[in-house]
Amino acid sequence: MTRTYDLAVVGAGPAGVAGALTASLAGLDVVLVDGAARPGGQYFRRPADGFHAGRAGALHRGLDRFTRQWEALRERADLLLRHRVWAVGRAGEAFTVRCLEGDREERPRTVTARGLLIATGAHDRPVPFPGWDLPGVLTAGGAQALLKGELVLAGRRVVVAGTGPFLLPVAAGLAAAGAEVTGVHEANGRFGPAAHPLLAAGKAGEALGYAAVLARHRVPYRGREAVVAAHGGTALTHVTVARLDRDWRPVSTRTVECDTLAYGYGFVPQLDLPVQLGCATRHDADGSPVVTVDAGMRTSVPGVYAAGETTGVGGAVLAEVEGRIAGRAAAADLGRPVPPDPVLSRRRDRLAAFARVLHDAYPVRPGWRGWLRDDTLVCRCEEVPLSAVREAQAMGATDARSVKLLARPGMGWCQGRMCGYAVACLVGENPAAPRRPIAQPVRLGDLAAPTRPPSGRSATPSEG
């Protein structure tokens, strides 16, 4: 007989760890599952122990606080790292979390719990442009992950481009770590220090910190500019930087030599698991589908909670607050004496309002579609060029799903995670919530295998 936990938390980032800790402090029997080898999610990604980094916090704000939460959680909950979740479902009154343990010799494992907190975060939202599939072009988050998690510089001479406040820590981190950052090209307006949305978000210290690092390394921060093409034979050698008008149409261009481009146009919340369970979704201010939650971070499915970027992209501080609210709600719903915390709720409202300010300040404007040529790949996996998308539309495909069926964008390995936003924009839709019954690659044998509980401490069946 498999042990049934009170609460399974998926995701060891700031939302998941705060939620798991709060719930376990309130008396719940908690298990936390994450695919990575180390806790932190994307934001608190840290180097492997083999690096013995004495000051990993140099690359993060708030890492010490997160680490204290993690250490406190270790004593109270079962923590299953290196467990990739590929499906969640129901087994009677309980939820099943189906995982693959390990990064190559994968073993199927299943965790069972009465409640489920989904804190699976988000990934970068790239838009396509000519040359975006050249080696050396990375997402901003990818460059950041290489630095924070692997202590590898994405390149020697790096261009940072896209939109949003995330470009600042990426550029500052790369510059501080020794890369030559030729510039940060923010496609929306460049806000002066006094008007910067980060100030409105109460993050003045953070914004000034990045500005100081960029100034020290003489990295220019330019508004209304974008990388509209990447060039090179087998790897990136230079990019075309365009000055943009208000709608992001290029007004003039110049060439910048570089070996690496780190770019991003916001984030896509990872909704595979909540959609598998039938949780209701809505469109957030940035056009992304997100999980609909109530004031307690409860989704539309009883017993299922969501926190962090899955409920709307808002950053690590908001994610932690949401995790704590979700942990309290999960405990209260299972009968633990947890009173509502109005201070926490007000904090969430305030941080979520700031997140909306940032979404409004850094929208993706329609002009990027004009950067594409007929032969520009829209879908990297299936190598679908813009012309094939247009042909599908000419054949009568009026929505993203029909375009996908006719021209195959989003049918490849990544299942539309990279091109879904772009394809939706090209057909004039908001991106739909993803329908992916299998969230991670899984062997057919594992798909058919009977469920097994995880190894380690938690493998001991609870028989009481």
Next chain:
Amino acid sequence: MREPYRLVRARPEPEFEISVDGSPVPAVPGQTVGAAMHGAGIRSWRTTRFGGRPRGLFCGIGVCFDCLVTVNGTPSLRACLTEARPGDRIDTGGAAGGPVGGR
């Protein structure tokens, strides 16, 4: 390319070697094969099915599947998620782009 070590005051354990098409590439314990290759200047390690285009790291966090690689004969592993082990043999079928073996 060791500057990040200074920033976080890293004192890494001794590197071990993996091989990419027979050429040695160093890796720190805990590093992924994708990070080790990228750090060694190898920017691509497969070509696409239709256009034969070179691909390496793009999203870096296991989402885009561009960095698929064959390790010790096991195909289609995400290089950005696969932790390197001493002696790992990476076979790109000659697709590795960059200064393999000669940094």
